[in-house]
Amino acid sequence: xxxxxxxxxxxxxxxxxxxxxxxxxxxxxxxxxxxxxxxxxxxxxxxxxxxxxxxxxxxxxxxxxxxxxxxxxxxxxxxxxxxxxxxxxxxxxxxxxxxxxxxxxxxxxxxxxxx
Amino acid sequence: xxxxxxxxxxxxxxxxxxxxxxxxxxxxxxxxxxxxxxxxxxxxxxxxxxxxxxxxxxxxxxxxxxxxxxxxxxxxxxxxxxxxxxxxxxxxxxxxxxxxxxxxxxxxxxxxxxx
Numbered sequence: 001x002x003x004x005x006x007x008x009x010x011x012x013x014x015x016x017x018x019x020x021x022x023x024x025x026x027x028x029x030x031x032x033x034x035x036x037x038x039x040x041x042x043x044x045x046x047x048x049x050x051x052x053x054x055x056x057x058x059x060x061x062x063x064x065x066x067x068x069x070x071x072x073x074x075x076x077x078x079x080x081x082x083x084x085x086x087x088x089x090x091x092x093x094x095x096x097x098x099x100x101x102x103x104x105x106x107x108x109x110x111x112x113x114x115x
Numbered sequence: 116x117x118x119x120x121x122x123x124x125x126x127x128x129x130x131x132x133x134x135x136x137x138x139x140x141x142x143x144x145x146x147x148x149x150x151x152x153x154x155x156x157x158x159x160x161x162x163x164x165x166x167x168x169x170x171x172x173x174x175x176x177x178x179x180x181x182x183x184x185x186x187x188x189x190x191x192x193x194x195x196x197x198x199x200x201x202x203x204x205x206x207x208x209x210x211x212x213x214x215x216x217x218x219x220x221x222x223x224x225x226x227x228x229x230x
Contacts, residue, residue, distance in 0.1 A: 031215040033215065033217055035217070035218075041222075042204060042220040042222050042223050043159065043204070043220050044220075045217025045219070048215040048216070049215070055216075056215055056216045056217050058217045090158060090159065092159075094215070103149075103161060103164060104161075104218060106158045106159040106160070107158055108157065108158040109158050
């Protein structure tokens with residue numbers, strides 16, 4: 001079965017640079033979510049989009065922005081990168097079934113290292 | 116706010132032992148509850164879920180029952196295998212009227228199964 005696709009899988013950036021992470025949801029899923037997982041930590045919710053509109057917002061820094069496009073893929077843009085942004089970034093997707101958005105399916109993640 | 120508390124471990128067991136990983140939650144609404152598993156270097160995989168009180172989720176020999184009276188969703192398995200070694204995350208989603216709400220995760224429990 002098709003899964004969530006994330007690119008790139010690994011990314012190395014310098015401090016103060018920018019990074020763009022991409023997420024391609026499972027076919028027919030209309031909702032994407034972004035999470036950040038620091039080393040040895042639990043995933044922290046950043047932001048979600050449903051039908052190309054921002055739906056829920058978590059602990060996303062002001063330096064980060066995201067959007068969902070007409071083909072439902074999403075991009076997370078990260079500017080003025082800091083050492084503390086080094087983490088695993090997950091995208092998840094879900095589809096509306098019987099009026100509820102419930103089960104999120106996660107991609108393999110993008111590992112970002114900021115030097 | 117919503118929160119999930121789970122035993123952090125590491126939990127070390129011998130193969131074929133009985134497993135319990137405790138998870139309790141605090142939520143303002145009526146959450147859906149999930150267990151996700153993360154193998155080393157990989158993304159999060161949905162293990163099982165329950166969407167209402169007294170529901171039992173089960174998969175691959177793992178079970179968890181949604182207990183509203185004790186606000187718990189403990190994970191159990193009758194006979195663990197070495198291949199079950201991973202980090203297990205308990206999570207909840209309140210799901211406000213169909214919105215794409217982010218998951219709230221516990222800190223994760225590192226499970227180590229010895230042959």
